[in-house]
Amino acid sequence: EKNDFYKLSRSKVDFFLNCSRCFYMDRRLGISQPPGFPFNLNSAVDNLLKNEFDYYRSIQKPHPYIEKLGLNAVPFQHENLDKWRHNFSGVTYQHEDLDLHLFGAIDDLWINLNTEELIVVDYKATSKGSEINLDADWQIGYKRQMEFYQYLLRNNGFQVSDTGYFVYCNGIREKERFDEKLDFEIYLLDYTGNDNWIENTLTDLVQTLNQDDIPDFNENCKFCEYQKKTKNV
Numbered sequence: 001e002k003n004d005f006y007k008l009s010r011s012k013v014d015f016f017l018n019c020s021r022c023f024y025m026d027r028r029l030g031i032s033q034p035p036g037f038p039f040n041l042n043s044a045v046d047n048l049l050k051n052e053f054d055y056y057r058s059i060q061k062p063h064p065y066i067e068k069l070g071l072n073a074v075p076f077q078h079e080n081l082d083k084w085r086h087n088f089s090g091v092t093y094q095h096e097d098l099d100l101h102l103f104g105a106i107d108d109l110w111i112n113l114n115t116e117e118l119i120v121v122d123y124k125a126t127s128k129g130s131e132i133n134l135d136a137d138w139q140i141g142y143k144r145q146m147e148f149y150q151y152l153l154r155n156n157g158f159q160v161s162d163t164g165y166f167v168y169c170n171g172i173r174e175k176e177r178f179d180e181k182l183d184f185e186i187y188l189l190d191y192t193g194n195d196n197w198i199e200n201t202l203t204d205l206v207q208t209l210n211q212d213d214i215p216d217f218n219e220n221c222k223f224c225e226y227q228k229k230t231k232n233v
Helices: 010-018 020-027 040-059 064-069 137-154 197-210 222-232
Strands: 006-009 073-075 091-095 100-104 108-112 118-126 163-171 184-192
Touching (some): 010 020, 040 073, 064 073, 064 184, 091 137, 100 137, 118 137, 137 197
Parallel strands (some): 006 100
Antiparallel strands (some): 073 108
16 A cells, blocks of 8 residues: 555565465565575675676676587676675566566676677576486476566566576585585576566565455465464464
């Protein structure tokens, strides 16, 4: 019922898709889920990658990863890039029809010099012995993340490629010694996004926020399961 725009981050939209009940409890009733642990090593990898790509951005040359992909592209320069990469500002879009102030913080952008389209790039870090890909069910969140960034940039007037890239860093465990150094194997995974789901999702989200009844328990949500069992006790 406010006359201003309702701030909604990319992660909260994903939160709604995972569980509308927990989203409602959080956004409407102020009862948040317990916070997760910070991934400080992942953040360190993100910062190092940003520093490295920023060097190539400053000289407007393709990073070796870009060359490896065979793209005629360079890291994108823009006066708002630091703002776009900041967690609490990000790329923003005022959705007039739904009174939503949408935002999301990107990791990086490249520009295809042939098409002048922006390429959304996301950094990921992990350490596992199995194959690195985007095939796990839980990685749907990664895909929606990229699609939401593409959506925000398009609504800021940019031409954006459907294909984005994940720079996936896998920490190597099978070494005899640590020697105060963690080595990574780098995977460059392309993903062709489709942001057609976003508008309908935002409409459903606003309708959920405005209803007076708490949504039903979600059988696939561990937090709902916990609430339901403690309620029974």
